[in-house]
Amino acid sequence: MADAFKRIEILLVEDNPGDADLAREALADSKLHNMLYVVGDGEAAMEFLQRTGNYADAPRPDLILLDLNLPKKDGREVLAEIKSDDDLKLIPVVILTTSSSDEDILRSYNLHANCYITKPIDLNQFIKVVRSIEDFWLCIVRLPPKCRIP
Amino acid sequence: MRIRTKLAAITGAAAIVGLFALSTLAWTNAQLSRSAAELALIQELIETQFERAALREEYFLYHEERPREQWMQHTEHMTAALERANTVLGAPDQQDLLRRIRPSLEKTKVLFARLLETHEMTSRGSLDAAQGAVIEGLLRSQLILDAQQLAVQIFKLQAITNRERAARYSRSQALILTSFLALTGFALATLALVARSIVAPLRRLEQGIEVISTGDLAHRIGLVSNDEIGDVGRAFDAMTERLRSITVSRDELTKEVIKRREVEAALHKANEDLESSNKDLEQFAYVASHDLQEPLRMVASFTQLLAQRYEGQLDEKGRKYINYAVDGAVRMKRLIDDLLTYSRIASRAMPLQTIDANAVLEAALKNLAAAIEESRASITAGKLPTVRADAAQLTLVFQNLIGNAIKFRGPEEPRVHVAVADRAGEWIFSIRDNGIGIKPEHADRIFVIFQRLHTREEYPGTGIGLALCKQVVERHGGRIWVESEPGKGSTFFFSMPQ
Numbered sequence: 001m002a003d004a005f006k007r008i009e010i011l012l013v014e015d016n017p018g019d020a021d022l023a024r025e026a027l028a029d030s031k032l033h034n035m036l037y038v039v040g041d042g043e044a045a046m047e048f049l050q051r052t053g054n055y056a057d058a059p060r061p062d063l064i065l066l067d068l069n070l071p072k073k074d075g076r077e078v079l080a081e082i083k084s085d086d087d088l089k090l091i092p093v094v095i096l097t098t099s100s101s102d103e104d105i106l107r108s109y110n111l112h113a114n115c116y117i118t119k120p121i122d123l124n125q126f127i128k129v130v131r132s133i134e135d136f137w138l139c140i141v142r143l144p145p146k147c148r149i150p
Numbered sequence: 151m152r153i154r155t156k157l158a159a160i161t162g163a164a165a166i167v168g169l170f171a172l173s174t175l176a177w178t179n180a181q182l183s184r185s186a187a188e189l190a191l192i193q194e195l196i197e198t199q200f201e202r203a204a205l206r207e208e209y210f211l212y213h214e215e216r217p218r219e220q221w222m223q224h225t226e227h228m229t230a231a232l233e234r235a236n237t238v239l240g241a242p243d244q245q246d247l248l249r250r251i252r253p254s255l256e257k258t259k260v261l262f263a264r265l266l267e268t269h270e271m272t273s274r275g276s277l278d279a280a281q282g283a284v285i286e287g288l289l290r291s292q293l294i295l296d297a298q299q300l301a302v303q304i305f306k307l308q309a310i311t312n313r314e315r316a317a318r319y320s321r322s323q324a325l326i327l328t329s330f331l332a333l334t335g336f337a338l339a340t341l342a343l344v345a346r347s348i349v350a351p352l353r354r355l356e357q358g359i360e361v362i363s364t365g366d367l368a369h370r371i372g373l374v375s376n377d378e379i380g381d382v383g384r385a386f387d388a389m390t391e392r393l394r395s396i397t398v399s400r401d402e403l404t405k406e407v408i409k410r411r412e413v414e415a416a417l418h419k420a421n422e423d424l425e426s427s428n429k430d431l432e433q434f435a436y437v438a439s440h441d442l443q444e445p446l447r448m449v450a451s452f453t454q455l456l457a458q459r460y461e462g463q464l465d466e467k468g469r470k471y472i473n474y475a476v477d478g479a480v481r482m483k484r485l486i487d488d489l490l491t492y493s494r495i496a497s498r499a500m501p502l503q504t505i506d507a508n509a510v511l512e513a514a515l516k517n518l519a520a521a522i523e524e525s526r527a528s529i530t531a532g533k534l535p536t537v538r539a540d541a542a543q544l545t546l547v548f549q550n551l552i553g554n555a556i557k558f559r560g561p562e563e564p565r566v567h568v569a570v571a572d573r574a575g576e577w578i579f580s581i582r583d584n585g586i587g588i589k590p591e592h593a594d595r596i597f598v599i600f601q602r603l604h605t606r607e608e609y610p611g612t613g614i615g616l617a618l619c620k621q622v623v624e625r626h627g628g629r630i631w632v633e634s635e636p637g638k639g640s641t642f643f644f645s646m647p648q
Contacts, residue, residue: 018448025455069440098447099440100487121447121483122476123454 008034008138011061013045013078014096015070019119023065026130032138037061042073046081049088061091063137066113068097068104076107083112090144092137096130153377156347160340167336171329178322184238185315191235192308198228199301206262206297210290213269225259239307241314247307254300258293265289351379355386362386367394428497435490435497442486450479481606488614491546492599495621500540502626507534507579510541511568514548518556527556531568535577537646543622548581550615551642555583557609560637576628576645587636597630619644 010027014020020038027036037058039045045066047053064082068075075095082088092114097104100118108116117133120126137143151159202224208217232252239248265286272282351373358371367390373383453475457464464472511531515522522529529552537544548568555566562584571578588596588603595601599617616630623630623644634640 016444016448018452019444022451022455097440098444099436101436101440119447121443121450121480123451123458126447126451 008032008063008134009059009061010034010036010063010065010134011045011048012036012038012065013042013070013075014038014065014067015040016067019067022123022126023130026127027134030131030134032134034134034138035059041071042075042078044072045070045078046073049082062143063134064091064093065096065133066093068095068099068108076111079108079111079113092141092143094133094137096133151347151377153348153379156343156377160343163336164340167332171333174325174329178325181318181322182315185311185318188238188311189308189315191231191238192304192311195228195231195235195304196301196308198224198231199297199304202228202258203294203297203301206290206293210286218266221262225255225262228255239311241310243310244307244314247303247310251300251303251307254296254303258296258300261289261293261296265293347375347377348379351375351383355379355383358383359386362390367397431493431497435493443483446479446482446486450476450483453479481610481612485612485614488612488618492614492618492621495543495618495625499625500542502538502540504536504538505541505544506536507539507544507570510534510539510544511548513541513545514552517545517549518553521553521556525556525559525564527559527564527566529566529568532570534568534570534579535572535648537577537648539626539646540622543625547619547622547644550619551581554615554642555581555585555640557611558583558585558640560584560586560639572648573645575648577648578643578645580641580643582639582641584639587638587640588632588634589636590634593632593634596632 012020012023014023023038024036027034037048039048044055045064048055048058049061049064051058066075066079070078075097079093079095082091082093089112093112095104095108095113095116096119097117098119105116114137115133117129120129202221205217205221205224208214209221232248232255235248236245239245268277268282268285268289271277272279272286277285354373355371358369361369370387370390371383372387373380453472457469457472508531511534515529521527552566552568556564565584567580567582569580569582571580592603596603597616597620600613601617602611602613620630623646627647628645630642630644632640632642
């Protein structure tokens with residue numbers, strides 16, 4: 001069970017600023033003390049996770065919300081890289097995308113995505129979904145200790 | 151004429167010519183031996199005559215019995231020889247001479263007998279010796295004279311016979327020459343015949359075969375003769391004709407093969423184009439499912455956010471407009487989703503499998519559970535068969551047809567019955583409802599994409615459902631149609647091959 005006083009770090013990989021804002025809106029009123037980091041493309045996401053480039057001081061996120069269709073580096077590649085990294089693969093990755101295609105769903109789970117969610121068109125639905133994600137992955141689910149493998 | 155007949159004719163002619171030559175030889179031989187026999191007989195006559203002359207003279211000198219007897223013998227011999235000559239020498243002038251010789255010989259015989267008689271009388275003394283000697287001398291002279299005449303006639307005979315022999319000889323030579331000429335002529339004629347009726351056509355045949363073997367199958371040998379070579383030529387022409395027609399049909403076949411290959415290539419190209427256009431469609435479908443929906447979502451979400459954040463500042467009209475915007479975006483999303491499903495009927499088709507239609511119906515009802523519950527519809531179904539189908543697509547068909555039956559319900563609670571009939575090797579599925587029904591004139595229109603019979607306010611929907619059903623059913627080799635009357639419910643039918 002996550003500590004209610006502990007700050008929760010969430011990385012949102014999302015190229016659409018509207019969606020990023022919606023996610024912020026949804027998480028703003030959360031009961032958890034969370035910190036949302038947003039990166040706009042796949043390369044930035046990997047730099048963030050590996051703490052290179054502009055993200056040398058980036059924290060290790062507790063949850064990754066990953067869009068699939070991203071500039072530079074595709075969300076699928078990012079997912080594959082995360083899940084093939086012995087350390088990073090411990091971080092739950094939630095695919096949050098507009099696509100409802102069977103291929104994307106199947107492919108994401110094949111790449112060991114932790115769950116796949118299609119963004120609802122309705123605002124309230126969207127907020128509900130984002131809050132559910134946060135609630136489920138950060139309050140309900142028991143995750144491995146937050147430590148880095150040297 | 152057949153060659154066999156010609157050869158038989160040649161053989162026959164050769165036999166005749168040969169017989170002629172042989173008989174000519176035989177005849178010549180006979181003629182010459184006849185002349186030889188004639189001359190031998192005449193020689194005998196000459197020799198006998200000369201011996202008689204010698205014996206006569208001897209008798210005159212000595213009057214002995216031996217020459218006398220011998221003379222007699224020779225004379226008899228000569229008579230006999232003349233008898234033989236009479237049969238041997240048949241020519242008229244020979245016969246003529248013989249007729250003169252015979253009395254001459256008879257005369258010598260008489261004279262010699264008188265001579266003997268005179269000598270007898272003298273020696274007996276009944277005749278005076280001197281007188282006897284004179285008579286004897288006279289007789290002797292007469293005898294010599296006659297003998298000489300006889301000899302002359304015999305020589306004449308010899309001359310005639312020699313002449314005759316020469317004539318025979320030259321006749322024989324002429325005959326032999328004639329036979330030789332006949333033989334030569336015959337040989338030349340045979341050669342000419344063989345050359346004309348065998349060698350020439352054979353040569354023509356050979357040349358024709360050479361021409362044809364170089365590939366000119368239009369060439370004909372064209373022998374008209376009625377013989378065996380003509381037969382061979384005609385058989386060869388017939389063979390060439392068949393070969394030509396075979397070649398022609400082979401060429402046509404080759405052309406056909408080339409044409410088919412071209413068609414195949416075109417088909418292959420078309421297939422590739424189709425594949426690439428399918429890929430484009432896939433790409434489009436993905437764009438539709440993702441890229442088109444994201445801005446839509448933005449429109450809907452932020453309109454809603456706007457409404458929530460600035461609730462206090464909006465009047466009734468403002469809220470209504472925001473609702474229109476959100477509703478438009480939501481409908482647009484549904485349209486995109488339905489279009490996507492429709493476009494994927496062909497591109498995402500799964501292979502047909504033998505499946506239980508009851509299970510398919512069950513799956514469709516599960517998807518419709520909310521609508522069924524909300525409308526309090528009662529759905530009944532007969533026992534359905536197993537069919538060869540794409541289960542997901544067949545589920546869509548049931549789902550759309552039953553969904554429509556519920557959506558277009560009448561004043562009563564909806565009752566839907568699903569049944570199947572076996573008709574001439576096809577399963578005819580039917581979905582009967584007690585809904586509002588359809589005017590018969592609209593029975594075809596409803597299966598066309600985006601064709602709607604009602605406003606969205608009356609019945610929501612995108613106008614894709616029945617078009618989708620039609621496409622699925624047709625992909626399975628079936629038909630879909632409706633029987634309905636307004637106010638009396640509708641029955642949708644679709645067939646599937648068994």
